[in-house]
Amino acid sequence: MQKIIYILTLLSLSFTISAQNSDKIKMNKFVDDLLNKMTLEEKIGQTVLYTSGYDVITGPTVDPNYKEYLKKGMVGGIFNGVGADYTRSLQKIAVEETRLGIPLLFGYDVIHGYKTIFPMPLAESCSWDLDAIENSARIASKEATAEGINWIFAPMVDIARDARWGRIVEGAGEDVYWGSLVAAARIRGIQGKDLKDRERAMACVKHFAAYGASMAGRDYNTVDVSLVELWNTYLPPFKAALYAGSATIMTAFNDLNGIPATANKYLLKDILIDKWKFDGFVVSDYTSVNEMIPHGYARDEKHSAELSMNAGLDMDMQGGVFMKYLKELIAEGKVLEKDVTLAARKILIKKYELGLFEDPYRYSDSKREKTDIMTAEHKEAARDMARKSFVLLKNDNQVLPLTSGKKIALIGPMIKDKREIIGSWSAMGDRTNVPVSIYEGMVEAVGEHNLLYAKGCDIESDDTSGFEEAVKTASQADIVVVSVGEFHNMTGENNSRAGLDLPGVQLQLLKKLKETGKPIVMVLMSGRPMTITWENAHLDAILDVWFPGTMGGAAIADVLTGKYNPSGKLTVTFPQVVGQIPLFYNHKSTGRPFDASTNYGSRYWDVSNDPLYPFGYGLSYTTFEYADMKLSSETITKNSPLKISVKVSNTGKYDGEEVVQLYTRDVIGSITRPVKELKGYSKIFLKAGESRIVDFTLTVDDLRFYNADLEYVYEIGDFSVFVGGNSQKTLEGKFTLK
Ligand code: BGC
Numbered sequence: 001m002q003k004i005i006y007i008l009t010l011l012s013l014s015f016t017i018s019a020q021n022s023d024k025i026k027m028n029k030f031v032d033d034l035l036n037k038m039t040l041e042e043k044i045g046q047t048v049l050y051t052s053g054y055d056v057i058t059g060p061t062v063d064p065n066y067k068e069y070l071k072k073g074m075v076g077g078i079f080n081g082v083g084a085d086y087t088r089s090l091q092k093i094a095v096e097e098t099r100l101g102i103p104l105l106f107g108y109d110v111i112h113g114y115k116t117i118f119p120m121p122l123a124e125s126c127s128w129d130l131d132a133i134e135n136s137a138r139i140a141s142k143e144a145t146a147e148g149i150n151w152i153f154a155p156m157v158d159i160a161r162d163a164r165w166g167r168i169v170e171g172a173g174e175d176v177y178w179g180s181l182v183a184a185a186r187i188r189g190i191q192g193k194d195l196k197d198r199e200r201a202m203a204c205v206k207h208f209a210a211y212g213a214s215m216a217g218r219d220y221n222t223v224d225v226s227l228v229e230l231w232n233t234y235l236p237p238f239k240a241a242l243y244a245g246s247a248t249i250m251t252a253f254n255d256l257n258g259i260p261a262t263a264n265k266y267l268l269k270d271i272l273i274d275k276w277k278f279d280g281f282v283v284s285d286y287t288s289v290n291e292m293i294p295h296g297y298a299r300d301e302k303h304s305a306e307l308s309m310n311a312g313l314d315m316d317m318q319g320g321v322f323m324k325y326l327k328e329l330i331a332e333g334k335v336l337e338k339d340v341t342l343a344a345r346k347i348l349i350k351k352y353e354l355g356l357f358e359d360p361y362r363y364s365d366s367k368r369e370k371t372d373i374m375t376a377e378h379k380e381a382a383r384d385m386a387r388k389s390f391v392l393l394k395n396d397n398q399v400l401p402l403t404s405g406k407k408i409a410l411i412g413p414m415i416k417d418k419r420e421i422i423g424s425w426s427a428m429g430d431r432t433n434v435p436v437s438i439y440e441g442m443v444e445a446v447g448e449h450n451l452l453y454a455k456g457c458d459i460e461s462d463d464t465s466g467f468e469e470a471v472k473t474a475s476q477a478d479i480v481v482v483s484v485g486e487f488h489n490m491t492g493e494n495n496s497r498a499g500l501d502l503p504g505v506q507l508q509l510l511k512k513l514k515e516t517g518k519p520i521v522m523v524l525m526s527g528r529p530m531t532i533t534w535e536n537a538h539l540d541a542i543l544d545v546w547f548p549g550t551m552g553g554a555a556i557a558d559v560l561t562g563k564y565n566p567s568g569k570l571t572v573t574f575p576q577v578v579g580q581i582p583l584f585y586n587h588k589s590t591g592r593p594f595d596a597s598t599n600y601g602s603r604y605w606d607v608s609n610d611p612l613y614p615f616g617y618g619l620s621y622t623t624f625e626y627a628d629m630k631l632s633s634e635t636i637t638k639n640s641p642l643k644i645s646v647k648v649s650n651t652g653k654y655d656g657e658e659v660v661q662l663y664t665r666d667v668i669g670s671i672t673r674p675v676k677e678l679k680g681y682s683k684i685f686l687k688a689g690e691s692r693i694v695d696f697t698l699t700v701d702d703l704r705f706y707n708a709d710l711e712y713v714y715e716i717g718d719f720s721v722f723v724g725g726n727s728q729k730t731l732e733g734k735f736t737l738k
Pocket of ligand 1: 153
């Protein structure tokens with residue numbers, strides 16, 4: 001019987017493979033036949049992407065003539081244009097008015113939800129819940145495709161270790177291992193298993209590469225990273241996204257090794273094509289081709305087109321230079337026609353895989369537009385994701401959860417806000433009515449009669465005239481919940497900050513409220529780590545809710561009232577002061593590590609090297625204890641993995657979830673290695689009083705890294721292994737790789 005099942009399985013497998021092959025043969029034939037019919041101008045047209053100017057533009061230029069180009073078949077894709085009718089009307093021009101009727105791609109930045117806005121990506125990463133992250137991307141993709149979008153410019157997978165950089169909010173934080181897992185989950189969510197699925201778009205992983213290393217955290221700034229750093233830190237999430245099937249990839253604005261990423265052969269050919277065998281297409285960032293002129297790399301636009309096409313760029317976003325100059329460059333022998341044909345081919349293949357040649361209007365579906373957006377399921381998922389992403393940073397004397405029957409003063413500029421709460425880059429999310437404010441969430445949870453309210457101040461102003469009322473309101477309450485933070489647009493593209501304190505007079509307001517002697521809970525809304533050192537020292541509780549999205553207020557109320565026990569853990573380090581940046585847990589040791597007994601350890605005069613809150617940190621309403629760490633052996637070899645177990649106990653009064661984290665340190669390496677590196681995690685639920693043994697398995701492959709010759713190796717020698725609830729507080733063991 002078993003043999004029959006085996007044979008049947010083999011048969012069905014070979015049938016599937018041969019069906020896939022025949023689909024591929026059919027597709028290749030279709031695309032090659034089409035290419036044979038295309039003029040050079042039409043092929044160049046496929047490599048051109050234009051913004052429609054329908055929605056917010058994301059860069060400095062909009063070419064008003066894009067519709068004229070479209071009619072001439074000179075455009076392969078449009079971005080920033082949404083809506084079933086609108087995309088249908090443009091698609092109609094491409095299909096009915098151009099010679100070959102090749103359908104368009106419709107791209108859009110769907111960063112954390114489309115209309116149902118989820119928490120910012122950085123926040124989502126703090127949930128340590130890959131299923132929820134994948135689901136959030138799936139819902140975003142479903143909503144966007146209902147409005148004509150078939151190409152999503154996400155996920156952003158840039159490792160970011162500088163909180164001044166506004167785009168830190170778009171990624172998954174500072175860690176390579178976690179960033180890679182999140183990258184793959186987001187690709188699965190956006191694309192699903194088959195690009196033909198009408199409810200999924202194709203993804204575009206960005207920004208290739210090392211954009212997160214922009215010097216001094218200033219956006220668009222120069223990047224200077226070594227090759228070992230590039231391979232060990234910045235490339236792995238891209239590799240993970242591409243191996244998870246990302247159909248496209250976007251270049252970065254920055255230069256790398258002196259060559260702008262958009263014309264960087266090492267990135268686009270040697271790595272993407274030769275090493276990773278990527279067969280999708282590469283799109284530039286917004287006018288990043290043209291920007292090679294101010295970079296000081298291209299003489300003029302024509303030169304920028306030549307350099308980028310020759311380096312392996314397939315599509316020019318908004319620059320217009322492929323359209324203007326490729327034909328001339330081919331005639332002059334500076335660009336090969338075969339390279340342009342290849343670029344067009346890669347783009348046509350994706351259009352085919354999306355099913356656009358079967359039905360160019362398949363994503364512009366006015367029926368789905370009505371049924372598939374902002375559904376109850378989507379809103380519930382957004383609420384749940386938000387709760388999971390919150391990080392409880394402090395909770396002295398268990399002031400949280402709020403006890404029922406107490407008078408609560410809600411104070412601060414974020415309490416009634418409906419704009420900041422959905423954060424930056426919130427696609428088509430409603431910015432005025434739909435988002436649930438903290439006030440509304442709390443009214444729903446505890447009833448208006450238990451609440452008092454005063455705004456206190458604005459987010460950024462020097463007006464303190466509201467302080468008096470705020471203090472009076474606080475004095476009448478049993479407990480004060482004050483919500484402060486940043487404007488949504490203080491993070492995101494080109495929104496870097498040199499200081500990370502609360503803007504305006506918000507800190508002054510907190511100080512005044514503190515004088516009332518009432519317990520104070522701060523609900524912090526921001527898209528990055530903030531230097532909240534005073535707040536940490538003086539307030540009773542701090543809940544970081546990031547920018548939590550459409551259902552933010554409801555989710556905040558769930559956590560404040562204890563309906564949901566917080567379980568988020570930081571995926572990014574909080575510094576004490578800006579001067580410590582870049583500060584991240586997986587740094588290298590120096591030759592003179594800090595040692596209090598000598599003057600010559602690596603240190604600052606005025607602040608310790610410690611973070612305010614370390615990577616992996618986050619409290620719960622309950623408490624967890626770690627004990628009995630055991631290693632299955634003192635050694636690990638190629639053929640014998642190492643098992644690590646630890647007993648985790650819920651020692652508090654509430655049921656709760658804990659993210660158990662596993663780190664290693666490679667003590668001596670052929671290149672210096674980080675002091676700690678995350679290698680595994682397990683998110684577990686424990687009832688109050690319950691204990692559980694949590695097991696991890698390490699193989700030698702988990703201990704690989706890129707050496708000085710950029711070989712991906714593991715090396716024999718001693719290792720430390722750490723398990724704990726954050727990157728600093730861990731149990732430690734030792735083993736040897738033989
Ligand atoms: C951003 C990209 C974005 C593109 C299109 C650029 O300015 O860097 O992340 O996808 O605009 O909107």
